[in-house]
Amino acid sequence: MHRLMKEESSYRASSLENASRDSSKEQLHMKLCSGSCHAEQILQTLNSYRQSGIFTDVVLLIEGQEFPCHRATLSANSTYFRAMFGSNLKEGHQEIINIQKISASTMSLLLDYMYGGNIIIQEDNVEDILELSDLLQISKLRDACVTFLEGQLHPCNCLGIMKFADSFSIASLTEKSKRFMLECFVEVSCHEEFLEMGVKELVEYLSSEQLVVPKEEVVFEAVMRWVRHDINARKGALKDLLEHVRLPLLDPTYFLEKVEMDGLIQDSKECIPLLHEARKYYILGNEVSSLRSRPRRFMEMSEVIIIIGGCDKKGLLKLPFTDLYHPKSRQWTALSSVPGYTKSEFAACTLKNDVYISG
Structure with a gap:
């Protein structure tokens, strides 16, 4: 009898152990599924305690x-x-x-x-x-x-967001705001935030190689708009600002009508050397070596290399090809072939933005 009870007890213990093993997977599955719900319930309870002043x-x-x-x-x-x-x-x-x-x-x-x-x-x-x-x-x-x-980020608020980011040392937001401003300069310069910036900030943006503008006239007009927003306080900074405007790249007619005839510029003797430099560029072209005579990186104009004519590796066969290489995009573009290339040699030179061949 005692042996029978002992066997029955062992059987029950074994069955209970097997049942525990079988249900362990289900219990683990329930924990994984209910963890977030449980945490949410606890937070809701704590929040109700907070609102009721409990604990x-x-x-x-x-x-x-x-x-x-x-x-x-x-x-x-x-x-x-x-x-x-x-x-x-x-x-x-x-x-x-x-x-x-x-x-x-x-x-x-x-x-x-x-x-x-x-x-x-x-x-x-x-x-x-x-x-x-x-x-x-x-x-x-x-x-x-x-x-x-x-x-x-928008042209009307990017400068304000950049200042806010600076005040909290948020480098990523500062950098994105600055890049947005430089890439959308045309639109940004038409908003109130642009007119309220300091002269040091404006000089920093005008001198940046990342400034994106379709033509230099946009930069000149933005500068003059900024100065005229508070003429008495800002006219003294005109020369410092115009130093970062690439006046030689302005259309000659625009330069004569809008720049030389501007009253503020005429009254500023400090600006006269900048005007002389632009006039000299219009006459001599690339002979004027100045940063202001170089196209901006993202302008519609850019510096290129032109390869004219040449010969084969043995020096026997003359080539009529003219090709243009764009260093920044690393692309080649075929131009018009050289006429009469088999009859004579030739020399090449540039004046302003034109290439001349003689021979």
Whole structure:
């Protein structure tokens, strides 16, 4: 009888062990599927506790408004609060913590994010949210604000966004804003932000090799528009700005009618050497060696190399081909062949922007 009971007990234990093994896969599967839901449930419960003041152990005082919170939740979200509550700082042991220079409405949005993981970022709150997330060192939210601002770049606001990015040392956003400004200079120069920039900033952009303009007339008009926005304060900077305008590349007729006849330029003796340089270029062409006589990198004009004629490897067969090589694009373009190439040799020279062959 005793032996029978012992065998039955062993059988039950074995069956229970087998049942546990069989259900282990199902339990593991349930954990994987319910993990995020479980975390969300916990956050929802904590948020309801916060709103009801249950188990809260600290109060944030902002603009006279009190926000009861849980130290653990704040610390889990923010490096700033984690350092505060985990150290011997006076604020870490206070029941009420007064935080200055931030808005209560923005803090309310961030607390909703901390307790719920959701926040609506839009044009009218992105700067405040970024500023506060930067202060509280909530990196994920800060990065989301940066991404939002990158998507909002426009000719009317890129300079303002760049200044904002500079103030928070956001290098990626600063660089993208600057590149956007240089690539969309024509449109940017027509907006109010452009007219409000400082002279040093403007000189930096005008001298950049990344400036994209279809023709130099656009640059000249932008400079004159900037100066005339506050003539009395800015006319003294005219010469420094025009040094970065490539006057020799202006159309000669435009130069005579718009530049030489401009009253502000005529009144500035400092600008006279720049006008002389442009006139000299119109007469002598490439003989004038100056950075201002070189086309900008992204202009419709560019420096090229032209190969004219030549012969085969043995020097017996003369070639009629004329080819153009574009160094920046690394492309070859076939031009018109040389007429009468078999009858005579020839010399080549350039004047202004033309190539002459004689012989």
